[in-house]
Amino acid sequence: MKPKSIVLVEDNPQDEMLTLRALRKANLANHVQVVRDGQQALDYLFREGEFADRPGTDQPAVILLDLNLPRVSGLDVLERLRADPRTRLVPIVILTSSDEERDRLGCYESGANSFVRKPLEFAEFVETVACLGIYWLATNEPPAG
Numbered sequence: 665m666k667p668k669s670i671v672l673v674e675d676n677p678q679d680e681m682l683t684l685r686a687l688r689k690a691n692l693a694n695h696v697q698v699v700r701d702g703q704q705a706l707d708y709l710f711r712e713g714e715f716a717d718r719p720g721t722d723q724p725a726v727i728l729l730d731l732n733l734p735r736v737s738g739l740d741v742l743e744r745l746r747a748d749p750r751t752r753l754v755p756i757v758i759l760t761s762s763d764e765e766r767d768r769l770g771c772y773e774s775g776a777n778s779f780v781r782k783p784l785e786f787a788e789f790v791e792t793v794a795c796l797g798i799y800w801l802a803t804n805e806p807p808a809g
Contacts, residue, residue, distance in 0.1 A: 668725035668801050669695040673705040673741065674759075675733050679782065683728065683759075683793050690794035694801055697724070702736025705729070706744060709751055723754045726800035728793075729776075731760040731767060739770055746775035753807060755800055759793075 670687070674680045680698055687696060699705045707713035709723070727745070731738035738758065745751040757778040758771045768779045780796065783789045 669697060669722070670797070670801070671705065671708065671724045671727045672696055672698045673700075673702070673727065673729045673733065673738065674698065675700050675730065679730070682786070682789050686790040686793035687797045689790060690797050692794075692797045692801055694725070694797075700734075702733040702738060702741045704735075705733075705741050706736060709745065709754075710748070723751060725804075725806070726755045726757060726796075728757050728759045728796070731758060731762055731771070739767075739774060742771060742774045742776055755804065755806065757796055757800065759796070 672680065672683055674683065684696060684698075687694070697708060699708050704714075705727075708715045708718065709727075711718050729738050729741060733741070738760070742756055742758070745754065745756060752775075755777045756775070757780060758776050759780050759782060760767070761782045763781055771779050780792060783792050
């Protein structure tokens, strides 16, 4: 069986580093593809633009998606992924610093599987990301295909 991968959509280098560190600390050796804005995320997932020659057809086991992204917002990325049959079933976890009820509601209405506020404290951030990784990569059972 092919190892499950993660797509991390994060424009903040500090949050990217913390997320990758947390996944390693949880002993999740899965491949993590980092993309740094909404357009790059869409290009990667739909094999367009700079990722047009990306091999394979597999989708990630989970997408960790920030909301506040350059070029294309996280909410717009979420809506486009849910509108396309190739990505509509891929689990998408919103991992954001926003605590706005309208953001949370908008994400769930647009098809997010989970909305997680990034903890401010390092230890809590690491614990939260590790739990997310373990759940979506080891515990969750997605539909076949």
